[in-house]
Amino acid sequence: MTHAEFQDLCAAHALGALDGEERGALEAHLAECAACRRLVAENVEATAGLAAALKPIEPPTALRDRILVAARASTPRFTGPRAVIPSWAVPAAAAAALLVGVWFGAKLQEVSKGPSALQAELEKVRGDNAKLREEIETNRRTLAELQTKEVKFMADAAMGEMSGGIGAEAALGKVFWHKNEVHVMAAGLPMPPEGKGYQVWALVDGMKPMPGNVFTPNAAGAMAGAGEIVGIPQGKVVKFAVTVEPIAGVKEPTGAMIMTPMEKK
Amino acid sequence: MSQLYERYSAAALATATRVLGDRVEAEDVVQEVFVRIWERAADYDTGRGSVAAWVMSSIRNASIDRIRRRDAQRRAVDASAAEPRAQPEKGEFPEDLKRVNAAVAQLPPDQRQAIELAYFEGLSQSEIAARLKQPLGTVKTRVRLAMQKLRAALAGLAEVPE
Incomplete structure (x- = not known):
């Protein structure tokens, strides 16, 4: 055809x-x-x-009320393209959903107000709505760009695995890297001491450990993020480890190794 | 969401009623679709069309899905309720869709009938041909020409050569 x-x-x-x-x-x-x-x-x-x-x-008033009640019981959700969504992109989508949620929440409150108050607020909401849509669209574009970037990165990236060190025996982590870009995700980590975080290191035989970013796990013991590690040589075996360091990071490891390179079985 | 409802609910209910021929079911569809729109508001992609088209195609598709699921006998019984009731003007479509609206009214009856059978009754072109006892090629031409005119109206063009 x-x-x-x-x-x-x-x-x-x-x-x-x-x-x-x-x-x-x-x-x-x-x-x-x-x-x-x-x-x-x-x-x-x-x-x-x-x-x-x-x-x-003209729909009956009862239908509008039913929809408002059903919408109140429902949760708005974001269902973007089925691609890997980097953790740092989630706030963009969440912000979009939150903006709509705040706006809709305000509308729900209007149900209990009189007609004149509704009319006055409706005009304001119309203006707000246009702004919200713009913000949602901006967030969606940002997310789409990040997803595209992430997919391209993952297509080229190599992966290294890490296991927990002393005091973090249950921890597991994965590192994806391509050239100098490094993405880290780990779970099962304890909270670091006050003022400390977890710094990622690239390890290559015969070279000094190369410092990466410092991360802090969330309350569930998970951490994820991305950054650069300068100087990772091409064509060499690269392993990764995590040490406990000051939040500002250090140039050479000084603290305990909370995650170590996982040896191949 | 509330604004969307104010603007499109009357047209949505008219569309669902036209497709389903049952006011109660039509209200169910309107509720289902508007709640779904609320859930997926963050997914609305302005690059894929207007809000009006998004809402109305969602209503139409949900109505057709429902009609395909339900008992054919039930549909026959309720067919007498298919005519939408006239109501005061309510709902405000964007200007470009009003132009399309006017273009629909100006379509030759056979072209309008073909696209309405597809849109409101969910018939395929071969089913339309069988229903109208017309050659399939004739129906395809009517559908194509009718939609060409509606697109032209949407784009603000005066007329499209056939």
Whole structure:
């Protein structure tokens, strides 16, 4: 089937009117053709005109109340593309959800207010809504960029594993690195002493330990983050370890080794 | 969410009622879709179309899904309730969708019928051809031309050559 023939199918596809074989062929084509995806999107947009052509039916007040109650019982969630989401990207998505949540929470309170108060606040909310949408969109783009970056990184990265040292026997960690970029994730860690954190080191035979970032685990004993370790040589065996160091980090390890390179069995 | 509801609920209920032919079921669908929209508000992608299209296609798809699930006999019994009741104007579609709305009214009846059977009844082109006793090629042409005109209206073009 030619591109022009696929284009002819886009209108019917937007209406959900393609029969099985044609639908399958177009969907396979859409996976690879941005122009046809745009054409389908334009057609979907146009189908909304069919709905707009109907005489509106005023919903009963009870329906609005039911929706508000159901929405209150529900939790907004973020379901982005199924890709690895770096831990530092989560706050962006959470912020987007929180912004909507705060706004909607305010709307819920309006239910108990009089009509005039509702009207006045509705105008304000309309303005706020546009801003919130902009912020959500910005957050989504940021997240998408981070996800893309993360996927590219993971495709190239090598992995090293770490096990817990003395005082952290249950801890396990993984380090992904490519060139100088290093991503660390670990679990089962105790809280470090006051003023201390966990510093990551790259270890290569015959070289001094190369310092990485200092991390602090969360209350559940997990830590994750990314940073640079300058000087990791290419083509050498690289292992990773974690020591207890001052929060500001040090150039050479001074504290106890809380995580050690996991030896291959 | 509240603003979305104020703006689109009347059109949403009209669409769901038109598809389902049952006001009670239509209200269920409107509730289901608006709650889902609330849950997924953070996922709304402005690059994929307008809010109006997002809401209305969600309503339409949920209604068609429901109609496919439910008992065919039930649908026949309730068919008499399919006509939406006229109500005062409520709900405010964006200007571009109002243009599409006007374009729908100007479509030749056979083209409008073809796309309405697809949109509101969930029929495929071959099912439309069988229903109308028309060749499949004729139905495909009607669908394509009708949607071409609606897209042109959406884009603000005066007319599209057939």
